[in-house]
Amino acid sequence: MAYYKEQFVFDDGKPIPIIIRNYMASDLEGMIELQAKCFPPPFPTDLWWNEKQLQNHVSLFPEGAICVEVEGEIVGSMTGLQVQFDPKNPMHTWEEITDNGYIWNHDPNGNTLYVVDICTSPLYRKLKLGQQMMQAMYQTVVALKLERLVGGGRMPGYHRFADEMTVEQYVQAVVKGDIHDPVVTFLLRCGRMPLALIENYLEDEESHNYALLMEWKNPFHR
Structure with a gap:
């Protein structure tokens, strides 16, 4: 195909x-x-x-x-x-x-x-x-x-806020629109939904090795 x-x-x-x-x-x-x-x-x-x-x-x-x-x-x-x-x-x-x-x-x-x-x-x-x-x-x-599309989204903006908030708080702020993250915000705009926060996903200094697993569910799948 x-x-x-x-x-x-x-x-x-x-x-x-x-x-x-x-x-x-x-x-x-x-x-x-x-x-x-x-x-x-x-x-x-x-x-x-x-x-x-x-x-x-x-x-x-x-x-x-x-x-x-x-x-x-x-x-x-x-x-x-x-x-x-x-x-x-x-x-x-x-x-x-x-x-x-x-x-x-x-x-x-x-x-x-x-x-x-x-x-x-x-x-x-x-x-x-x-x-x-x-x-x-x-x-x-x-x-x-x-059933779905899934992928881990880097959070390259997190390093700028890591001293003042936890990674969970950062994700909440990005999802609420209070903080713009170059990757997570892009994925939200593409229709992806947060699924799970993953530690040590990938060696990534900016994201402190975290990634936000995000999915898109097939709306036609039953």
Whole structure:
């Protein structure tokens, strides 16, 4: 089941044509170039997607490999895998549930689409391409008749408030709209709902290693 969609997004009122589609083996070079633009030094290059990870994404679960193309250039990507997920037992780390990004643990019979990663080139972030990719993943959840989409959201704004409030208080303030968090607020705008706060989810100094697990439930699933 391939995903392919043409549409316009707007840059100060000017329509910009984009293509949202599955990325493929022929896109690996462009995907690695995107990682370099999204995560420039001093971000360690060994944490960019490598070719083996990307090959696994497109071979094990091609439906979960989404990218955005503008004038032939890949400017955004989002990756997921299927897992069997129990919302009553939500605790895990990013490494555990994504198999360190290699998704060898992809389960074709899983009930949930789990978000591995999402990124957009800094030059195109004002076009809200992240929201467009998220909608494409929601459509994939519906097409595959899965129960939900789930993913851990970093909280990169938390380090600025860690001395004055607990992480629970920070999440409450973000959900109430008293504080803007670059990731959690974005996910709320995309329709994701808080599910659980996870400690030691990923080594992430800004988030103090916390993540907010957030879900989107398939409204057609019964």
